[in-house]
Amino acid sequence: MELLNNFINGAWTKSQETEGLEVINPANQVVLGKVPVGRATTKDVDAAVNAAATAFPGWSNTPVMERVQPFYQLKLLLEQHKRELAETITLECGKTLSESLGEITRTIENVEMACATPALIQSEFSEDIARGIDEFMIRQPVGVCACIAPFNFPGMVPFWFFPYALACGNTYIVKPSEKVPLTMNKMFHIIEQLDLPEGVINLVHGGKESVDSLLSHPDVKAISFVGSSKVAKYVYATAAANGKRVQAQGGAKNPIVVLGDADLEMTTKIVADSVYGCAGQRCLAASTIIAVGDSSGTFQEAIKESADKRVTGFGLDEGVDMGPVITPESRQRIEGLIKKGIDEGARPLIDGRNPKISGFAKGNFIAPTILADLPMKSELMRTEIFGPVMNLMHMDSLDEAIKFINNGQYGNMAALFTASGASARKFRKEVNSGNVGINIGVAAPMAQFPFSGWKDSFFGDLHGQGRHAIEFFTQTKVVVERWPKEWNRKF
Numbered sequence: 001m002e003l004l005n006n007f008i009n010g011a012w013t014k015s016q017e018t019e020g021l022e023v024i025n026p027a028n029q030v031v032l033g034k035v036p037v038g039r040a041t042t043k044d045v046d047a048a049v050n051a052a053a054t055a056f057p058g059w060s061n062t063p064v065m066e067r068v069q070p071f072y073q074l075k076l077l078l079e080q081h082k083r084e085l086a087e088t089i090t091l092e093c094g095k096t097l098s099e100s101l102g103e104i105t106r107t108i109e110n111v112e113m114a115c116a117t118p119a120l121i122q123s124e125f126s127e128d129i130a131r132g133i134d135e136f137m138i139r140q141p142v143g144v145c146a147c148i149a150p151f152n153f154p155g156m157v158p159f160w161f162f163p164y165a166l167a168c169g170n171t172y173i174v175k176p177s178e179k180v181p182l183t184m185n186k187m188f189h190i191i192e193q194l195d196l197p198e199g200v201i202n203l204v205h206g207g208k209e210s211v212d213s214l215l216s217h218p219d220v221k222a223i224s225f226v227g228s229s230k231v232a233k234y235v236y237a238t239a240a241a242n243g244k245r246v247q248a249q250g251g252a253k254n255p256i257v258v259l260g261d262a263d264l265e266m267t268t269k270i271v272a273d274s275v276y277g278c279a280g281q282r283c284l285a286a287s288t289i290i291a292v293g294d295s296s297g298t299f300q301e302a303i304k305e306s307a308d309k310r311v312t313g314f315g316l317d318e319g320v321d322m323g324p325v326i327t328p329e330s331r332q333r334i335e336g337l338i339k340k341g342i343d344e345g346a347r348p349l350i351d352g353r354n355p356k357i358s359g360f361a362k363g364n365f366i367a368p369t370i371l372a373d374l375p376m377k378s379e380l381m382r383t384e385i386f387g388p389v390m391n392l393m394h395m396d397s398l399d400e401a402i403k404f405i406n407n408g409q410y411g412n413m414a415a416l417f418t419a420s421g422a423s424a425r426k427f428r429k430e431v432n433s434g435n436v437g438i439n440i441g442v443a444a445p446m447a448q449f450p451f452s453g454w455k456d457s458f459f460g461d462l463h464g465q466g467r468h469a470i471e472f473f474t475q476t477k478v479v480v481e482r483w484p485k486e487w488n489r490k491f
């Protein structure tokens with residue numbers, strides 16, 4: 001099988017690497033493609049950086065109104081190709097078609113938001129800060145920027161960054177996850193139709209070698225990373241040590257607190273969607289559910305029933321609510337964690353290991369699982385499982401729940417279900433989390449808001465999307481100008 005091509009300097013280019021990894025459909029292990037991974041991908045990175053650096057002077061001097069025009073075209077093309085892009089996501093990543101379509105919707109929202117860059121990038125001006133002196137701050141692009149993406153949103157994640165980066169006048173390199181490189185290849189077949197100069201945006205494949213090459217290349221000025229916390233920390237430290245701007249989004253262990261006054265029907269449905277959507281492989285997926293107070297028995301029954309009803313299967317099949325996890329290794333790891341939790345004393349209300357999925361015996365399937373009464377000292381209590389496993393807990397008060405959450409390592413999302421405004425207000429004020437949901441199960445910020453994240457869920461300062469992206473992808477220049485009145489006489 002031929003290795004996937006890169007897109008460098010406006011052309012599809014063979015990788016200099018001859019070795020690669022198979023891209024595999026997680027529902028049936030069918031090989032869908034082969035992606036270059038290995039030492040020689042560093043040469044691909046060099047070529048891409050060279051193309052982006054060469055394109056930078058021309059692109060950065062193009063007026064911002066012209067720079068955003070291709071994104072109006074991109075929005076229309078993405079809408080036209082929505083279904084085929086979504087099918088590719090489902091095939092290589094496993095999520096259901098409706099989840100993949102939702103991913104493309106969020107992708108398009110970022111393209112739309114980037115079209116607002118001319119308004120967002122405007123300078124600030126102060127006249128007469130002293131007699132005859134004006135001062136103003138302008139935003140200029142930083143240079144060649146790159147993003148390194150995870151497997152779980154193969155279409156959307158690069159769009160948190162590159163539309164804004166380009167609109168701000170930077171040139172760009174996208175490095176998708178080697179587990180799901182096909183969606184971005186399809187995206188670039190669309191991107192190549194845009195009226196963009198050669199080298200302004202490039203695609204390189206690869207694994208650690210290509211990442212390390214981006215992190216150390218002197219001509220790369222800014223790195224956006226999304227993935228696990230361990231790698232995020234490494235990327236943050238390495239890129240920063242090499243003098244680059246970095247924003248590195250990491251992993252999560254998201255809690256939802258359910259108070260006794262919450263609407264039971266709505267809450268159980270939304271909580272189950274949060275835990276089991278995308279087979280739990282979502283950085284905003286809830287995995288720890290804390291029922292507070294006396295009504296937790298009723299909630300337990302309702303959530304069990306809701307989880308039990310979910311249909312696991314191939315994401316393109318009708319009526320399927322949840323697809324497989326990404327790799328056989330991932331399935332083994334998650335099943336190992338479930339076993340460990342049970343060995344440590346957890347009560348499996350539903351044990352989703354080894355489900356029988358007719359026609360998909362080889363798939364990496366795990367059905368919805370609920371573990372109750374997990375001991376506090378269990379490894380699962382704090383480990384990111386990234387699979388369809390709910391840790392169902394009971395606590396006596398909202399204070400106790402907030403204290404437990406704030407002691408955690410991660411801070412990507414925390415949510416509360418309640419009918420009480422006072423409880424909601426207390427929660428959103430006190431909880432240490434970058435994204436907060438009130439009666440919302442997946443508190444994913446719209447494109448005009450930053451995709452926040454605290455503690456080990458984020459390393460850096462400015463986040464992706466919206467205004468933060470404009471700030472990340474520009475450097476400020478402050479100009480102080482003196483034009484003495486007396487000089488007027490000369491003209």
Ligand code: NAD
Nearest residue numbers: 149150151176177207208211227228231249250251252283
């Ligand atoms: P990952 O960290 O394994 O890989 C992410 C990227 O890093 C890939 O492109 C990969 O090629 C590269 N990479 C992997 N190991 C590397 C290494 N040792 N050195 C250099 N580069 C390396 O993450 P994943 O498994 O693809 O994605 C799942 C993780 O991403 C989960 O932890 C999830 O919570 C997180 N995630 C976070 C967010 C967020 O917004 N915070 C969003 C999506 C996913």
